Amino acid sequence: MKNIEVNKFKLYTGRDLTQGIAMERDGKFGEKYLDAVSYIEMNPIDIERLGISDRCRVEGKYGHIVLPVKASDSVQEGTVFIPMGPWANILVDPETESTGMPKLKGVDVLILPTEEEITSLKDILRRYGVKEFDIQPIDRPLKAGETCIVKDVVCTFCGELCDYLEISLEGERIKRVKGGCAISNAKLLNYHRHRILKPMIRSDDGKLREATLEEAIEKTIEILSKSKYPLLYGWSNTSTQATEIGIELAEVLGGVIDNTTVMCHGPTALAAQEVGTARATLGLVKHFVDVIIFWGSNAVHAHPNHFARWIIPEGKIVKGRKERKIIVIDVRKTATAKQADIFIQIEPEKDFELVTALRMLLKDIEIETDNVAGVSLDKLYELIEIMKTARYGAFFIGMGLTMTGAKFRTIQELIKLAHDLNEWTRFVMIPMRGHYNVTGSNEAMLWSSGYPYSIEFSRKFPRMIPGFTTTPDLLMHGEVDAALIIASDPVAHFPQKAIEHLSKIPVIVIDPKWSLTTTIADVIIPTTMMGIESEGTAYRMDGVAIRLRKIVEPPEGVPTDLEILKKILEGVMKERGLM
Ligand code: SF4
Numbered sequence: 352m353k354n355i356e357v358n359k360f361k362l363y364t365g366r367d368l369t370q371g372i373a374m375e376r377d378g379k380f381g382e383k384y385l386d387a388v389s390y391i392e393m394n395p396i397d398i399e400r401l402g403i404s405d406r407c408r409v410e411g412k413y414g415h416i417v418l419p420v421k422a423s424d425s426v427q428e429g430t431v432f433i434p435m436g437p438w439a440n441i442l443v444d445p446e447t448e449s450t451g452m453p454k455l456k457g458v459d460v461l462i463l464p465t466e467e468e469i470t471s472l473k474d475i476l477r478r479y480g481v482k483e484f485d486i487q488p489i490d491r492p493l494k495a496g497e498t499c500i501v502k503d504v505v506c507t508f509c510g511e512l513c514d515y516l517e518i519s520l521e522g523e524r525i526k527r528v529k530g531g532c533a534i535s536n537a538k539l540l541n542y543h544r545h546r547i548l549k550p551m552i553r554s555d556d557g558k559l560r561e562a563t564l565e566e567a568i569e570k571t572i573e574i575l576s577k578s579k580y581p582l583l584y585g586w587s588n589t590s591t592q593a594t595e596i597g598i599e600l601a602e603v604l605g606g607v608i609d610n611t612t613v614m615c616h617g618p619t620a621l622a623a624q625e626v627g628t629a630r631a632t633l634g635l636v637k638h639f640v641d642v643i644i645f646w647g648s649n650a651v652h653a654h655p656n657h658f659a660r661w662i663i664p665e666g667k668i669v670k671g672r673k674e675r676k677i678i679v680i681d682v683r684k685t686a687t688a689k690q691a692d693i694f695i696q697i698e699p700e701k702d703f704e705l706v707t708a709l710r711m712l713l714k715d716i717e718i719e720t721d722n723v724a725g726v727s728l729d730k731l732y733e734l735i736e737i738m739k740t741a742r743y744g745a746f747f748i749g750m751g752l753t754m755t756g757a758k759f760r761t762i763q764e765l766i767k768l769a770h771d772l773n774e775w776t777r778f779v780m781i782p783m784r785g786h787y788n789v790t791g792s793n794e795a796m797l798w799s800s801g802y803p804y805s806i807e808f809s810r811k812f813p814r815m816i817p818g819f820t821t822t823p824d825l826l827m828h829g830e831v832d833a834a835l836i837i838a839s840d841p842v843a844h845f846p847q848k849a850i851e852h853l854s855k856i857p858v859i860v861i862d863p864k865w866s867l868t869t870t871i872a873d874v875i876i877p878t879t880m881m882g883i884e885s886e887g888t889a890y891r892m893d894g895v896a897i898r899l900r901k902i903v904e905p906p907e908g909v910p911t912d913l914e915i916l917k918k919i920l921e922g923v924m925k926e927r928g929l930m
Pocket of ligand 1: 507509510511512513530532534535654655656657
């Protein structure tokens, strides 16, 4: 009998800087992006122990893939890392255990040496049920013109919403970007590339054909009106004004509106609803915070300007990086961990235990073991002492914390730790948000319905029931019969089981660029690039509202998200006799 114990590993998924750059520069079907999300990182000791050559077979409960292997000391023995994307989707655990959030970290997998072919994107899309692979990315034609400098441009990539970028324009072409990180440079310099410029409708033969905007909107209205229980998903890469129209549309349809929080900081939002929060703006962090703890967050890769903007510069009270202590708590030795003064590498799935132990030490409760979560008790005493004696402390938390086993219970415990610490000093917790306006989408849903995401209107009033109205559960259980996807790409990020259902129902995609979700779409409506070709409001990760500017005119005939949604809402209301 094969000894599979030695092949058992814990899989961690996460974002990576190269992935963001490649996606913006070469598009999601470009070789560089695909290379950036289709590898597995393993500790060299494990590679040697298992006799792996250049690739391995990764088997999970729901499927298997073959990937090239990269050796890395950053991952602990017994754990592996795969960047978030189509390959990781095959392996992640779709079960949400009534929390609404699938398990994206600490997933049980078997790793086996193999000589099999590397799994290709086409193989994966075929498993999702994609029959035709007919994406047609084109570059938007750019008008020539004068050279000019535009100041105070906002980068619409991550939740940092850096709002001080200076760009050089030559006509409609962005020639240079000052102040941005590598991802924003890739996004702005290539905003015109890999675009969808014409609406598309899938014909009976399964192929996409060009349509007029009126036809595409009409088809959308028809699909949504016929649907008994539609899902309106995404909303994190568009304006807050567009989200507000989306909420109205969901209410009229008696369907569900959900944003990408369900796949990232859902546990943080749920925990805050249970025990409150301890928040601050990033400006306060820059001026006052002298102890910063990144917990399960790889800011250097996911929010590349974070250090340069809030940690290295001199604040009014704290005089820059030299006066700040940076601590990183993570399972992997990430790029952020390499910047830290103290790195605490914890055992997989043990965050809850570690936070509880810290709360116990703060309350002088004895711990009858010399090691918690792989961290020595001496180290824990040192850590709690640093927290207690901070002038002002801040936890920056990421998906490394939200997506592990205990999910929102871990975040609840961390918020309680921040509350406890506020009896000694000042301590706050700020979630590191991924999509640039996921916070705004939460805000709009909160002020309209009282719930931050996963809201359904089938009973004519808003309800949010984690495990029932949450998108992964709705898709897994085949509850919804049509979907409108706007400003997000669930096929790139959802577990395979959820995508399988999505590919069986009518799907409308509203997006400026080709995404993996367009491969299963029945209607595609092109839209403008927010913050470049259209304006609106977005909310930074700390809840500060920022106005996004229009820098260049949109491509001819391409409407904004807001214009498209208003037309759809109007059409659906007419269908239902409400206008
Ligand atoms: S840190 Fe985020 S918002 Fe700031 S420039 Fe980079 S990608 Fe854009």
